Every structure is written in C-alpha cells, then in structure tokens.
Amino acid sequence: MNPEQNFQFTSYIEESNNRLWGQHFIVPAPVVQAISALGEDKRVVCTINGQVEYQCALISKGEGMYIIYVNKARMKQLKLKIGDQVQASLVKDDSEYGLPVPEEFLEVMEQDPEAKAFWEKLTPGKKRTMLYIIAHPKSSDLKIVRALAIAEHLKAFDGKINFRALNDTLRG
Structure with a gap:
C-alpha cells in the first residue's frame, strides 16, 4: 500500500442525531479532500485505534462535513463511549463491492x-x-x-x- 494513501487522524466519538446509527466520528476536511481526489466513490477501509478494521463510507452531513458511523458492537469491542478520542486510519476501498463477499x-x-x-x-x-x-x-x-x-x-x-x-x- 502506498503510504500517501493511508490517512491517519485523531477524532472523537459523538452521539448521532440519527437514531438508526448511534455514534460517529468526524473526518477532517483535508482527509476527505485527499480521499475524494482518489476517485468519486467515498468507500474506505477504516481502522480504529489500530484494533478494529471495517469497510464503510464517508457520510456527508452537509456543508462539507463528513462522518463515519461506529456501530454498537464496535463501540463495545473497543470499549468506547461518547466523547472518547479515537485514532483513525482510512484507506481508499478499491474492493469490487465495498464489503467482503461470502x-x-x-x-x-x-x-x-x-x-x-x-x-x-x-x-x-x-x-x-x-x-x-x-x-x-x-x-x-x-x-x-x-x-x-x-x-x-x-x-x-x-x-x-x-x-x-x-x-x-x-x-x-
């Protein structure tokens, strides 16, 4: 993997106002811009705290802000709560479907x-x-x-x- 394509940053877990999704963290604008420059699709492979890796998408919240959702199972696995700091690493997802194929x-x-x-x-x-x-x-x-x-x-x-x-x- 090309190191220029591995985007690392610090963010914080926030409560989502979308009852369906629960929690998320904000992706800094420079990271979103760099990933967007790699192609139109905003699918990424996200690693949180160097422990949990999953395929997901950058979700637009409007006004140029993007987030990544963290589901309840991942929150529990990482022992995270609202307000916790996370170290995130994003790599452009070039897989065919954006999910593992069983x-x-x-x-x-x-x-x-x-x-x-x-x-x-x-x-x-x-x-x-x-x-x-x-x-x-x-x-x-x-x-x-x-x-x-x-x-x-x-x-x-x-x-x-x-x-x-x-x-x-x-x-x-």
Whole structure:
C-alpha cells in the first residue's frame, strides 16, 4: 500500500442525531479532500485505534462535513463511549463491492447464471445491502439459505428487490 494513501487522524466519538446509527466520528476536511481526489466513490477501509478494521463510507452531513458511523458492537469491542478520542486510519476501498463477499454467495451465483445476470444489473448500494444480509449470520448454513433466497427473489421479481417480500422470505 502506498503510504500517501493511508490517512491517519485523531477524532472523537459523538452521539448521532440519527437514531438508526448511534455514534460517529468526524473526518477532517483535508482527509476527505485527499480521499475524494482518489476517485468519486467515498468507500474506505477504516481502522480504529489500530484494533478494529471495517469497510464503510464517508457520510456527508452537509456543508462539507463528513462522518463515519461506529456501530454498537464496535463501540463495545473497543470499549468506547461518547466523547472518547479515537485514532483513525482510512484507506481508499478499491474492493469490487465495498464489503467482503461470502464464499457461500459466490457458490450460489456460480451455480445460477440467471440469478447472477440479475445480480450484475443491481446498483452498487443494493449489492452491498444484499451482501450484508448474506454475511451477517455466523453460520455458513444460514449464509447459504440467505444466498439462495436472494437468488430466488431476484428471479421471481425480474431482477428487482422488493424488500418487504425479501424480508418475509428471510423470516419465513
């Protein structure tokens, strides 16, 4: 990795006014500008306190301010609370989808060309959402079940995602 592309800075954990996301930290404007200069996509790999690494996006809060969300599990893992200082390191995420791709999903797509063709037409954001749904469980068996359900859903809905119907299928 090129050292010029590893952006390190100090920030502080803040409470988000978005009840869905919880906590975040501000990314300094010079870091945002440097990452933006590397390409339009604002997906990064973030490392907090040299301990936890995850793929995420720089989220615009308006007026040129960008943040990165830190979920409850990461807060707990790092023993962080509101107001704590964090050492952050960001690297441009050049991965295909901006999330790890579960083996189970790759296998299902390899065996189902029709579902794969629909998959390729989804927007990057929808692909990330589907990958997150598949990868979230720890059990490989459950990942396979979810990958198969998404493949069948894509075929049943002509490549469109009906989130309500998909949620019903996944719960069912």
